[in-house]
Amino acid sequence: MFITFETIWNFLRNDYVQLLMILLGSLLVAKIIKEIIVKVLKKLMDKTKSDLDNMIVDVISRPLYLTTLIAGLQIALYQLSYIEQFKYIANPIFFIIYVLIGTSIVAKIFTALVTRWLKVKKQFDATPNLISKMATFTIYIIAILIVMEYFQVEIGPLIATLGIGGLAIGLALQSTLANFFAGIHIISDEPVKVGDYIEVASGVEGTVVDIGWRSTKLKTLGKTMIIIPNSKLSESIIKNLSTGDHSVTAKVEVGVDYRSNLNKVEKTAQEVADKIQDKTAGAVKKFKPTVRFTNFGESNINFVIYMRAESREMKAKVEHACIKALKKRFDDEKIEMSWPIRKIYNMQ
Structure with a gap:
């Protein structure tokens, strides 16, 4: 077929x-x-x-x-x-x-x-x-x-209905809407933006990783996520450390024994700070560190070493390197850092 x-x-x-x-x-x-x-x-x-x-x-x-x-x-x-x-x-x-x-x-x-x-x-x-x-x-x-x-x-009646419903919802969600419009204000006014390192008046600081419809997220140097409601952030005093000069002060507080030669202590600390400032990655190379005695403590004469780091992230690294180097140099120079002591007198 x-x-x-x-x-x-x-x-x-x-x-x-x-x-x-x-x-x-x-x-x-x-x-x-x-x-x-x-x-x-x-x-x-x-x-x-x-x-x-x-x-x-x-x-x-x-x-x-x-x-x-x-x-x-x-x-x-x-x-x-x-x-x-x-x-x-x-x-x-x-x-x-x-x-x-x-x-x-x-x-x-x-x-x-x-x-x-x-x-x-x-x-x-x-x-x-x-x-x-x-x-x-x-x-x-x-x-x-x-x-x-x-x-x-018909869209007209629906819009009217939504308007009445929106009013009721708006009253019920005042805080949420406040955060929403505060988020718009933050983005439009740009006091901060994603990627900035900021410090809020409450003491909270970190890098802005997102500005959402309800909150702004910060990540601290310790990788902790902090969530701040937009309304709180917009009303707060904000220090934006990413604008202008990004460098920050690195500070190391030290105390030495009362019997120490302060001229020798100052010279030694200055040499250590100068070396750290010049050789450590993340330190501002052209900055001249300073050493300043601050007060008579209970067991030590206290002083502070001021240095400069390129960023907030590098600050801890510079301070870390300075503390290690200073301890080693003080040990070599026989400069003693005392621990707290108390003298007890027997009045009998």
């Missing part, structure tokens, strides 16, 4: 065969987009100086692949004759899917553009999460309005 052209034609006109062919075709097109077009675009973008175009290609490549498959599925399903009666259900579903994919692409691209603008114009080393979240939230709100318009939902 021979297979005639008419038999093949009738086979190909079968709804399920056409559905399968369209699905395979959409998969092939999606693969071509992913493997050829996207790779070609990436090679072209690698020749440009900016990495923003590479970021955009990375953002759209997967959604484009997914959209092609979904579009193929939609076309394939619509080839089935009995699907016609369900189009009133299928059309809104596919519309919502396309809107969600498009919104995701726009949100990611917009966030990338804002991140780049902040880095170039405002010198942000890292973008605060608050800005990214606000941008994404705004875009998704627009997407919801588009979906509501598609379903012919």
Whole structure:
């Protein structure tokens, strides 16, 4: 029995065969987009100086692949004759899917553009999460309005209802909203930004790692994470140690025995400090250390060595090196650092 052209034609006109062919075709097109077009675009973008175009290609490549498959599925399903009666259900579903994919692409691209603008114009080393979240939230709100318009939902009454509900929610969430707007104020006014090393009036200090919608996170030199509500931070006195001269004073407090030759102590401590300042990594090389006697203690005559470190992070390293070197040199020079003692007299 021979297979005639008419038999093949009738086979190909079968709804399920056409559905399968369209699905395979959409998969092939999606693969071509992913493997050829996207790779070609990436090679072209690698020749440009900016990495923003590479970021955009990375953002759209997967959604484009997914959209092609979904579009193929939609076309394939619509080839089935009995699907016609369900189009009133299928059309809104596919519309919502396309809107969600498009919104995701726009949100990611917009966030990338804002991140780049902040880095170039405002010198942000890292973008605060608050800005990214606000941008994404705004875009998704627009997407919801588009979906509501598609379903012919009256937006006016809804906005009025949301206004009344928003007032009630605002009263219930006063502290949260205060933190939110304080976060916006911190980002816009820029008393601090991500990457700055700050000291708050309460004594808390650390590097700003994120400015969120509710709080700002600091990481101390000991790698401890400190979370400060934005409203508290915006009202506090802040010392930004990352602006201007980043160097800080390194201070070592020492005490020597009352019988010590103070001229010898001062000369020895000065020599040690000069060497540490000149040889230690993280110390400001051109700074001249000073040695100053401060007070008569219970068991020692106390003095302080003042040096200069390049940053807050290097301060502890410079002080550490000075203490070790000074102890060794005092031992060599027979300079004694006494421990607390008490004299008890028997009056009998």
